[in-house]
Amino acid sequence: MIKAILIFNNHGKPRLIRFYQYFAEDMQQQIIRETFHLVSKRDDNVCNFLEGGSLIGGSDYKLIYRHYATLYFVFCVDSSESELGILDLIQVFVETLDKCFENVCELDLIFHMDKVHYILQEVVMGGMVLETNMNEIVAQVELQTRMEKSEGGLSAAPARAVSAVKNMNLPEIPRNINIGDINIKVPNLSPF
């Protein structure tokens, strides 16, 4: 079972957190900090698995993670999951995001947190894997978008706000963080 899915950036700022087992809010934040601490000090060419840390699980749990450009995708799973299988699943999730957002970048995750949750819901449900076929997932997301549109799309102003932000020169966050896309042109995809 997947116990938690955490996405944070290179500075440890959470971009999406999803717990499939109940933890109190402050505990959730502690887990994020601990996980970031464990994961961020590892080189990019070491293995993608590590023991789960003290807060979540114990010896039966593993953190399985991938590092894409500015973002870490960490899945905390128990021993009933295949390690390589979960790595593939992370890749499927990221490729799906890439397809849905067209060259996804960290800003998409920030400004469309709700959408990212909806996409994740099509992949993982209650800690178990619902679907691994990317086309199926994308079809579901498209269906949602159509329903959203039919309910009367609102003004396009926010899109302008987003692009305005994207064009701003923010020193602390690298802009245009390409996560790589399905056909993997992968300039920034980590070597794993």
Added chain:
Amino acid sequence: MPAVSKGDGMRGLAVFISDIRNCKSKEAEIKRINKELANIRSKFKGDKALDGYSKKKYVCKLLFIFLLGHDIDFGHMEAVNLLSSNKYTEKQIGYLFISVLVNSNSELIRLINNAIKNDLASRNPTFMCLALHCIANVGSREMAEAFAGEIPRILVAGDTMDSVKQSAALCLLRLYKTSPDLVLMGEWTSRVVHLLNDQHMGVVTAAISLITCLSQKNPDEFKTCVSLAVSRLSRIVSSASTDLQDYTYYFVPAPWLSCKLLRLLQCYPPPEDGAVKGRLVECLETILNKAQEPPKSKKVQHSNAKNAILFEAISLIIHYDSEPNLLVRACNQLGQFLQHRETNLRYLALESMCTLASSEFSHEAVKTHIETVINALKTERDVSVRQRAADLLYAMCDRSNAKQIVAEMLSYLENADYSIREEMVLKVAILAEKYAVDYSWYVDTILNLIRIAGDYVSEEVWYRVIQIVINRDDVQGYAAKTVFEALQAPACHENMVKVGGYILGEFGNLIAGDPRSSPLIQFNLLHSKFHLCSVPTRALLLSAYIKFINLFPETKPTIQEVLRSDSQIRNSDVELQQRAVEYLKLSSIASTDVLATVLEEMPPFPERESSILAKLKKKKGPGAVSVSELEDGKREGGELNGGGERGSDPSAIAASNASTPSPSADLLGLRSAAPIGSAAPSAGSLLVDVFSEAGPAAPSSGANDDNFLSSAPSSSSLGSEDPAPPLPESDELLNKFVCKNNGVLFENQLLQIGIKSEYRQNLGRMYLFYGNKTSVQFTKPVEPLVEGGAQVQQVINIECLTDFSEAPLLNIKFRYGGALQNITLKLPVTINKFFQPTEMASQDFFQRWKQLSLPQQEAQKIFKANNAMDTEVLKAKLLGLGSALLENVDPNPENFVCAGVIQTKAQQVGCLLRLEPNAQAQMYRLTLRSSKDSVSKRLCELLAEQF
């Protein structure tokens, strides 16, 4: 065009996020967030009704604020309102908020359930999916109660859309995990199993998680899934990479599903049906063959997916452990991976090999990789991989390679990561002991261990080396010599001083002949470390000094002077002062004979399970210790005085035999299933339990001076034969006493055992009456004899140290005629005996009930009535239980509620109980809530047998 429309967002939200991102400091950010929270709060509280869009926007903002790590304590109601909106997007955000922010105890669950009910009935597949997601994510018991009946129907109905089926399968799984008693598969079983044959691979993917979980719990009911899983797997494995279209991932057909199928098969033994088995073996061979084929793509995702299946196949082969051919192929494949350039594969290969090492077919094959593994331990850059390598070395160790492996592990220890040092130390200590042929090697290894990683050497490790040295006279001289040399290092670890003090005190005479280690030199060497040591070590050294006086009379003046010095005899530490005073007196008053008797050499320790192994098991859980190891442990464990269970179930009742004047004192070998924990001055097991954690302190502390000094206690009187296993009916006999304290515990043609007992707080006293029903005397090993028709009495004092679930065992041995009678019963001491009733008003009760609402704090059972449902009888039983029976608390007068506090030495555990009889169905529902999950569980088990 992107699948997600980036344009149709919410302007207010985007502006807010931009604001936050533009904040220059943490303070500014918090200020902005507080402003927004205030704004949202006033909007929610305001008179003006908000439209759906605004609610959606604010809820979304709250989600974002939550993500940043701020508590959200309002907005739940607005989110619930969104659920009943007709607009999809509003409903969707409502459900999202609830899934992320509402936990299973929320009071809103009832409202949420209503909305879910409507959506499930809507027959709109998108709405149904949203509702199912919500159930799966929150997964509370109330949801299970409301929907556990409905969801299987949705899952197997012919007209359900595939996407809904997928969600329903996982939803059901989640409910099964939270409330297995409410999800009754019964009639659905076969239809659920047949989902493995479903056309839609997504449905199979979701269903297989459900089936795997159900199979683990009810393997028999679901065993038809084996043949279905094999045929599904075979179809996938033999398909061309294009057959499965969308489910082909980087040229590998359905990797995720294949892995899950192989996992499902690991819940079962190899298929009995020859055809099925043949097909499966064929699949496994194909998978192994494919690993050797050239890759169809250079992408890492391709090899990743392929290897994911391969590793699962290898796990299955290891699980079956019956196909030597496949096992060896698996081992060779893993051997290749050990040197692969992918770190992930090296890691996984080491991990799989660990389990492979415990199979007799492949143990030898694994051993051939020893050099590679040692190399990995030395050169891997990644600590995760090094740790796996150390685990594997431990697993592949046997007599033939122990010396090499222990040496490598020792040298690795010098620069090992801090996080794994303690575990490494334990492993080295275990291997050194387990495979020691030559005990001087063992002593060297442990002393090296202390030298290299003294801080990580736990007490168990140095106790154990002393235990072994004392038990083997061939190594004593060597140990004394080595430890003497080790102590000469200018800085040595305190643990070394402890071992040195103990060993020289016992066996210093063996090396005293050499002028380089004359008694006085030995003493001066030890005493030079004295001032740098902690109090317990100093106490141990003082005891070593008095032993020196006995061994070497010529050191007496020097040592007496040391003892007499102010720093000893007036030491501010009571323990040290007392020792100094007593030893000084002892050495000046007692004659040499008396001194020699008092300070006689320590008797050998009884053979027992290595306490180190127990510690490692506890540290890592059974998974980390190889199977054969565990079995070894158990075999040894059977020998010892109640230590066998210690690792897994530290139940702790201290029973001391306090009735020495009673004629029956020696009648029985009274054995407790639990470690004997309290200080029991005359108990035979004291010596043994010096090494248990719960036991009286280590030899260095004061509580057991007599153990340190005296000769063997009379533990041998317990009899040489092992106690019999508990009688089959002993559980039933135990249950009779849950709600009462007095009565006849056991009766057969020869013997009757009556019991009277009383309890106060965490203490209890039990009187046992043994009546001889025959006209013939019971003879040895009974001491004294019990005449025909006579009765003897025994008193047991009981102290509850911490909560427990296993009752202590009572072993009775006597001879009747010529035949040895050996009976083992469970002593009727159950956790509820230590109940203190607590009276409380209705309001208090419910408030506390709600406080204890974590799922693990509750235990519940629904069971059929065994006896007539008579209110008065029920009341009497509940009163006998020991808790307070509370009137006028439950709104339903038929129900009973009780409250009490379990008193143990370690802690007090508050317990609340609710018993709901259903006279019509002749059923009860019993619910226990307490602050400790093990207590709720145990009380629930005990009580369920009573009504």
